[in-house]
Amino acid sequence: MSLDGATQQSVGPAQLGSFKCEHAGCIAPPFQTQYLLNSHANVHSQNRPHYCPVPNCPRGEGGKGFKRKNEMIRHGLVHDSPGYVCPFCPDREHKYPRPDNLQRHVRVHHVDKDKDDPALREVLAQRPEGGNRGRRRRAGAPQ
Structure with missing residues (x-):
């Protein structure tokens, strides 16, 4: 088949x-x-059958969309994000929608900084409303 x-x-x-x-x-x-x-x-x-439900998003209906549903769900974090600002860039203009984006930026552009640096940890500790960090929990599962 x-x-x-x-x-x-x-x-x-x-x-x-x-x-x-x-x-x-x-x-x-x-x-x-x-x-x-x-x-x-x-x-x-x-x-690309999966589209972002946020109005006017370029990844929404009529836009680029996603090949996989999990990619669309992960993308949704950019709309709910407080913005993760790089604590090591002097201009404070490098802002990322997801914590992993900031971590990659630090790994590439600030090789002298440790992933456990207190300034980085403080920024990464921010959570969007709801604070579940993208994890889905089963109904009735202990929190």
Whole structure:
């Protein structure tokens, strides 16, 4: 059965990862379910079915969109972000929407600074409203 170059291979039921992508040149390991294989197939197409729900966002409906839902969800953090300002840049103009963006900036542009520097930790301690840091919790799970 083929879907955008992805096919299911018949492998014994006891073997995990029996759904292999057959797109030319793809080196992804086999997937455990057809759903995951189908989701992966989007990386080989121009299809971008997930759009940011924020009005006028360039990644919204009619804009660029995302190939994967998790990328759209992560993008949503840029709209809720307090902005993470680099404490080491003298002009204080380097502001990032996500903490990992600031951490990458510091790693690349401030190689003399430690990732545990108190000034950096203070900026990274900021949390958008809700403070769940992008983690979803199951209903009824202990907090």
